[in-house]
Amino acid sequence: MARALSRHFCRTAVLAVVLLSSPITAAASEDLACNQEPGNRYFWVERAFCDLPAHGPENAQGAVIWNHGTSGTSRSWMAPAPPALRLLQARGWDVIMLKRHHGAEGDNALYRTVQRTLEEAKALKKAGYRKVVLAGQSFGGYVTLEAIDTSPDIDAAIALAPGVRSSNAAGRLDASVTDRLLQSAKVGRLALLFPKHDSLFNYAERGGSAKAILSQRALPYLLVDETSDITGHGGGVTGRFALRYGPCLADFLAAASLPGTRFTCPPATDGWPVVRELLLPPGEARPAFLRDGSGFPAPVAALAGPRWALMGDSLVLVGLVDGGNAQLRLFYRSTTSTGGLFDATLKDNAIHATLANKSTVTLKPDADGTITWTASDRSRSIDAPLTPGKDTD
Numbered sequence: 157m158a159r160a161l162s163r164h165f166c167r168t169a170v171l172a173v174v175l176l177s178s179p180i181t182a183a184a185s186e187d188l189a190c191n192q193e194p195g196n197r198y199f200w201v202e203r204a205f206c207d208l209p210a211h212g213p214e215n216a217q218g219a220v221i222w223n224h225g226t227s228g229t230s231r232s233w234m235a236p237a238p239p240a241l242r243l244l245q246a247r248g249w250d251v252i253m254l255k256r257h258h259g260a261e262g263d264n265a266l267y268r269t270v271q272r273t274l275e276e277a278k279a280l281k282k283a284g285y286r287k288v289v290l291a292g293q294s295f296g297g298y299v300t301l302e303a304i305d306t307s308p309d310i311d312a313a314i315a316l317a318p319g320v321r322s323s324n325a326a327g328r329l330d331a332s333v334t335d336r337l338l339q340s341a342k343v344g345r346l347a348l349l350f351p352k353h354d355s356l357f358n359y360a361e362r363g364g365s366a367k368a369i370l371s372q373r374a375l376p377y378l379l380v381d382e383t384s385d386i387t388g389h390g391g392g393v394t395g396r397f398a399l400r401y402g403p404c405l406a407d408f409l410a411a412a413s414l415p416g417t418r419f420t421c422p423p424a425t426d427g428w429p430v431v432r433e434l435l436l437p438p439g440e441a442r443p444a445f446l447r448d449g450s451g452f453p454a455p456v457a458a459l460a461g462p463r464w465a466l467m468g469d470s471l472v473l474v475g476l477v478d479g480g481n482a483q484l485r486l487f488y489r490s491t492t493s494t495g496g497l498f499d500a501t502l503k504d505n506a507i508h509a510t511l512a513n514k515s516t517v518t519l520k521p522d523a524d525g526t527i528t529w530t531a532s533d534r535s536r537s538i539d540a541p542l543t544p545g546k547d548t549d
Contacts, residue, residue: 194233194257199272204237204251208438217248217410218287218311219280221273223296224255226265226320231258238316239398239434239471239491240405241291246433247406250285252276266295266320270302277303277310287311289409293393294356295320301337308342312409316349316392319357331360338369345376345414347405351391352382367418374416378408388469395471395491398434399427428545431464435473435489443487443497445475452484455505458521462487462545465527467538474519474527474542476500476507488517 190206203210204222211217222237233255245251254276256269277288289312292300297318304313319334338346350363363381370377380386386397404421408414436442449457462475472490477497479485484502486509489495498509498517507519514532519525525542 188252192255194255198257198268200255201276202253202255204253205242205245208242208245211248211250213280213284213286215248216250216285218250218289219285220244220249220251220289220291220314221276221280222251222253223269223273223290223292223299224253225292225294225296226256232256233258235393238293238393239395240392240402242434243398243402243430244406244409247410249289249409266299266302269299270306273299273303274307277307281309287409289314291315293317294389298333301334301341304341304343304346305337310342311344312346313341313343314347314405317351317354317357317389318348331357331362331365334362335365335369338366339373343375345378345408345419346370347378347408349380349386349392349397349401350382351380351386351388352384353387354389354391356389371418376408376414376416376419378405378419378421380421391469394469395434396466396469398491399430399466399471400424402430402434427466427543428464431471431473431545434471434491435464436462437489443475443477445487446478449476451478451482453502455507455519455521456484456502459507459519459525459542463525463527463542464545465540465542467527467529467540472527472529472540473545474517475545486517486519 188201188203190202192200192202194200220241222241224232224235226232237251237253241251254273256265273290277290280288288310290300290303290310291314293316297315298320300313300315301318304310348366350366353359361382363379363383367379367381370379380401385400386392391397401421408419445462446456446460448460456476459476462473465472470490470492472488475487477485477487484500484507485497486500486507487495487497488509488511496512498511500507500509505521509517511517516530518528519542523541524544526539527542528537528539530537
């Protein structure tokens with residue numbers, strides 16, 4: 157047993173040495189291709205949304221550096237940037253992801269990640285970006301707060317469920333760390349999310365304390381706390397968060413100047429503009445949705461045109477497409493999958509399609525339509541009402 161532990165320790169130590177000895181190269185000169193493998197690198201950077209155009213230093217509103225969370229030695233670097241940041245990319249920001257190798261997360265990961273984040277921020281400013289925003293989820297949010305506490309040169313920060321559990325037996329969050337950082341952090345403006353029912357952090361409610369601290373500072377801040385409908389530790393990386401707070405976050409960051417008080421989000425309105433920005437493919441990749449059901453039996457006519465739904469915490473866009481030769485196809489895309497076009501069939505007054513991962517989707521013409529998603533093993537299903545989207549031409 158002791159020899160096995162020794163061998164495990166040695167392998168981990170060797171991997172850490174290899175990773176830490178890799179050269180650190182600034183983002184401005186590094187390959188930003190998406191979906192890279194880490195190889196022997198501890199850090200590397202990628203564009204967050206390679207299907208959207210990059211704006212470049214001269215044209216972008218600024219650059220956003222995203223730090224992901226961590227979960228032991230799992231491959232946390234594979235998680236995509238959240239939909240709310242996709243909205244920022246669509247609205248003129250360049251979003252990059254600072255990724256970390258899962259094999260060398262250790263006791264000094266926080267310090268190393270903060271330092272590399274600040275190096276990336278400096279490189280982006282040197283490249284000509286007018287503003288640099290730091291953003292992160294969980295451990296990445298903790299990195300973000302530590303970074304703005306270390307350097308006064310960051311224009312804005314976004315911290316979603318920030319923190320990290322201690323390594324003791326209880327594994328509890330030390331909320332005082334977040335409070336300390338909020339009291340001293342030096343940044344132009346700050347956006348925070350503390351979702352309710354955050355089980356990873358023992359359901360601690362931190363919004364009230366954050367509000368009390370920030371209200372005493374001359375700092376523009378956007379605070380979404382436990383009184384919102386955003387739930388769970390990962391609530392900030394969901395389509396629900398992007399739909400409700402994505403436009404508000406974009407306005408908060410883009411405003412030329414703000415008073416040193418709390419920034420208030422307007423009431424929720426029509427969600428279609430957000431859905432369109434997040435899920436409708438641009439240009440030639442955009443599907444030609446059926447505008448009427450001529451030539452197809454019911455219920456196609458009742459479900460013509462693009463429609464969207466909030467299924468659990470995911471945003472979904474669907475639409476019927478004429479596949480030719482009387483073949484019906486379904487366009488399906490969500491904030492958790494890139495989707496595509498899938499063959500559809502009509503049965504029992506409903507439209508059925510099987511997605512690439514073998515889950516199924518059923519559309520029914522009730523009211524404006526309903527959608528049912530069912531897992532491939534039929535272990536669970538989600539129902540939601542559909543909302544018609546406006547003309548996309």
